Each structure stands twice: as C-alpha cells, then as structure tokens.
Amino acid sequence: MHVPFNQPKVSFKGSAGYEEVASIVKPSLDCLSQEPVTDHTGYIISAFRVFPGEDREKLEKNWLTWTGARQVYNSLPKHLGLKRLTFHKKLFPDGGITYVLMCECSTLVEHVTEALVFVDHLRARCCGYTALYRPVDVF
Numbered sequence: 575m576h577v578p579f580n581q582p583k584v585s586f587k588g589s590a591g592y593e594e595v596a597s598i599v600k601p602s603l604d605c606l607s608q609e610p611v612t613d614h615t616g617y618i619i620s621a622f623r624v625f626p627g628e629d630r631e632k633l634e635k636n637w638l639t640w641t642g643a644r645q646v647y648n649s650l651p652k653h654l655g656l657k658r659l660t661f662h663k664k665l666f667p668d669g670g671i672t673y674v675l676m677c678e679c680s681t682l683v684e685h686v687t688e689a690l691v692f693v694d695h696l697r698a699r700c701c702g703y704t705a706l707y708r709p710v711d712v713f
Contacts, residue, residue: 592662592674595634598647599658616682618646618693620704624672630663633673637661641675642696642704654689655680675702683708 620641624630638644643659650656658678664671682689689706696704 591665597660614683616708618677620675620702621671622673622702
C-alpha cells in the first residue's frame, strides 16, 4: 500500500473480519432488515476465543450448545422479543476472538434490567464474553 508522506498511516493490525455461518430467525421471515426496527432493539453479543488445537469443525457443528444459543432460544423471556440468532466466525482465525454469537431482540432496551439478569445466567456458563448492546448509529 502506498501512502503519500503527508497522509497519516492507518493500521489494521487489530481489526478482524467475520462471516455469518448460521442463523435462526424468529418468526421465519425470508428477509429481515439489517437495521434495527425500533429504538427498543438491543443485542446480546457473546464473543469466544478458541484454544490452539481445538477442533473448529466440531465447534461449528455444535454451535447451538456451546455458545448458549439453545439456552437463549429456549429460555429468553418472550417479552424481550427475540428476532434473530446469528453465529459468526473469524475469516482468518489467527488468535483473538474466533466466534461471535449475536442475538437480536426487538424490546431488549425496554426491559434492560431483566436482560441483564439473563446475561448473568449466560456468564455463569463461563464460556465467553457476553454483554448487552444497543445501536447508537447505523451506517
């Protein structure tokens, strides 16, 4: 990459690209908007690291169990409005966060206290970094 001397150099050393491997959409709709539907939309996002030598093919096959996605699907309170679960993997898995589980909920922001309690139950599984997020801007 050629950068003129008067332009700042940009480093992408810490950046990573992810691709969607699998998803569960509720209700089953063919096309959901990538943008949040309302200001009440929020996300439960879990990030996972993989130890060297782990069988990634087996992990990807059994993602519903080890990521907690099955627990989210079956146990998340209905009024939080689960819309979509998506499982993403890092394009070039050379360390760092290898897998990401994203759970989109249409009314999570309205019930944030209850969502935080649910996230604490996910954290008790000790298998990833989990937190709540809400969109601030869409671009």
